Amino acid sequence: MKFKEDDVEILKGVLEESSELLKGLEDKLIMLEQTKTKESVNDVFRVFHSLKGLAGFANLSLIVDVTHAVESILKRIRDEGAAIKPELIDLLLDAADFCKIVFDKIAATVSTYSGGELELMLEDLGEKEIVDRANSYFEEKQKEPQQPQSDQPSIVTEEFSREAFSDFLDELEENLHGAEITMVELEKSQDVGLLRDLMRYMHSIKGGARLLLSICGDSTLTEPVKSIERISHALEDQIQRTIKENAQMDLQSVFEGIDVLKKLASALRTGSIVEDKEIEALFAPKEISATNVEQGEEESVEDLATKEAFFNIASQLVQYAEFLIETRAGDRTELRRIAEPLKAGLLMIGHPEKIELVDKMIEAGESDDFQRLKALADEFLSWLSGKKVAADQVSQPISSQTTPEKVVAQTVRVNKSKLDLMVNLVGELITLKNSLKYFLAAITSRLPELQSDLKALSMRFERLSYDFQTAVLSLRMTPVGELFQRYKRTVRDLAKSLNKRVSLVTEGEDVELDRSVLELLSDPLTHLVRNAVDHGIEPPEERKRLGKNEEGKVVLRAFYKGNFAFVEVEDDGRGIDVSRVRMKAIDRGIVDQEEALRMSDEQVLQLIFLPGFSTAERVTDLSGRGVGMDVVKTNIESIGGRVAIRTELGKGSTVSMMIPLSLMAIKGLLVKIGEEKYIIPTDTVKEILKVPLNRLYSYRDSFFANIRGDAIPVVFAEELLTQDHVELSQKQFLFDLVPILVVQGANSTFGVIVDVFLEESDYLVKSVPEQARASNLISGATVMGDGSVVLILNPEGLIT
Secondary structure (H helix, E strand, O other), rough: EEOOOHHHHHHHHHHHHHHHHHHHHHHHHHHHHHHHOHHHHHHHHHHHHHHHHHOOOOEEEEHHHHHHHHHHHHHHHHOOOOOOOOHHHHHHHHHHHHHHHHHHHHHHHHOOOOOOOOEEEOOOOOOOHHHHHHOOOOOOOOOOOOOOOOOOOOOOOOOHHHHHHHHHHHHHHHHHHHHHHHHHHHOOOOOOOHHHHHHHHHHHHOOOOOOOHOOOOOOHHHHHHHHHHHHHHHHHHHHHHHHHHHHOHHHHHHHHHHHHHHHHHHHHOOOOOOOOOOOOOOOOOOOOOOOOOOOOOOOOOOOOHHHHHHHHHHHHHHHHHHHHHOOOOOOOOHHHHHHHEEEEEEHOOOHHHHHHHHHHHHHHHHHHOHHHHHHHHHHHHHHHOOOOHHHOOOOOOOOOOOOOOOOOOOOOOOHHHHHHHHHHHHHHHHHHHHHHHHHHHHHOOOOHHHHHHHHHHHHHHHHHHHHHOOOHHHHOOOOOOHHHHHHHHHHHHHHHHHHEEEEEEEEOOOEEEHHHHHHHHHHHHHHHHHHHHHOOOHHHHHHHOOOOOOOOEEEEEEEEOOOEEEEEEEEEOOOOOOOHHHHHHHHHOOHHHHHHHHHOHHHOOOOOOOOOOOOOOOOOOOOOOOOOHHHHHHHHOOOOOOOEEEOOOOOOEEEEEEOOOOEEEEEEEEEEOOOOEEEEEHEEEEEEEEEEEHHEEEEEOOOEEOOOEEEEEEEEEHHHOOOOOOHHOOOOOOOHHHEEEEEOOOOOEEEEEOOOOEEEEEEEEOOOHHHHHHHOOOOOEEEEEOOOOOEOHHHHHOOO
């Protein structure tokens, strides 16, 4: 489809107007499904009519075809009182999604337009299926929409299919994450706003699955994606019934459905398989709640699908009866059409005596005896629900209940590979900046007259590169709340399996960390949360006996302090018995009795992080094997962080993780150690100073520095790196001033002696092979302005 240059401005105007029209369409469709009033039909009709007019003005024939087809259905429903079938909302939502996809594709193309003729690839995007479904809506026997034939040529490029699949998985996982959080909140309070949020998540999953099926021809994807579409559709129906009937939702069955959807999402990512029996178990027959049938009657519906179909048809009959009473303009024969399958259903569930009541409703409707029809409809609905007030609930809109206000999205989805490319380019910019500084130093010695101009140029370039670096690296920063929210379900399920009552509290969710840091935090947080719930929090009866609240509390907390972020896991449980840890270490032969007695409580607590160490008396499915805490320490220290524990017996414990804000670039101090240059991150250095040589002294083969009256132990960086003994008397320091970096360790402060302080700057961090990091002395490397490679030291490794 081609557009002349003059038509592009028309397209831009159409895009702006269509965006406003589509913005509220989904809410209008949900309202239509809930109320089925003439006003709600008109609201939806007006939107599609306006979209058709806009599309016709811009000569977008495929949108015209789709909107005209659904507009015709709505017109007939509005003017002739035609039936609103269950599949109508699905059709209208799919039509709205189709329009949004087309306008999004147009917007993406227009955004890169640079003049001349504009060509849009808008053919075969699924409009024929929607039009066919719309055209067959009023047929007596609904036709199943045709699936694309596997031997048909692909309607999209292979690259687009891959992107569509990747986007589908990303959105699926985001929607499932949101659904889980909403479900945890629903367990506390079944608020209609939360139910609507949950319904939107399921509808988005269903729509994404249907779209993927229409554009990806890979047969290996078909069955799992169909299962995702089927499960999300069933869950959506369950949520809709809950809202309409003002009933209590079966939360456990929804949790089970979400779990299977998560397994299917994981299977699509990894290429694994989800057993059919897990999927079919969701659709197995279940007992019907007593609130849905008359009290005291034995329920004889054996099949879940049959039960759902019966109650849906029964509700349709009452709804259409009330529609006739309200408008007195509908098709009277529609009552009889709906009633035929309903009467068969009454026979199946063992209530043939109600068939006569249904026949009376048909007779009253066909004879325009609306007063009698109203009385009969109320009687039938009263029997159906067991509550007289339910007669008003079928036709009463739920609009009086509050709906969460929509928030304009403040984020834009960025492809991870593109983001990584941009970060790498920033890294090259930092290297180039350092090269310029090196070149400046070399050239000014030869051309003194250019020194001033070169310095000014260098400073401008450095300022610009720093601003750009800061802006780009911020793209990788993600609120830690995104990670915290995942553990609401974890705590809920663990507590339930252990017969405990535990609430999760999150603090500092807006603290931002590098996405790669968040990924490394996932496993440590999982271990810590599981330990807190399993070992930390006591059973309700024990907490009550101790005078505590029967419900335990686990807190996930994040905050900034200096140039680090801190992430903490706190519980109000038993706390850690330090003496028990000390005795366990002696029994295991980790330390001897004399050494254990000399160790401080803080040092003893660090033993918990040794591989295989555990104080648990029994091994469970959750913990007790001594595997996990060593993973916490290893993961955090691998990114230059630290782990500390605070505990009070009987009051609870806190595990605190100090984490660098980013792994891509650091501010560091370039130093000379021996004959080599190294970089030491300044974030980990407490103080940089030069100490007179006469203030250094040795005691029992150890060196100490007298710093402002305090004796601080010092180590030679050269000795640690070369494994060769270094004599202080043989070292030459300018003016006998010894360069020392004061580093704060986990339990004490140390000084690290280097040969020369060179310069402080920003450096790009490059990874080094695993064997280079084995000693914990090296954390990375960087490329200097002259092209040389310099290692980045880990100060923590130098003092441990």
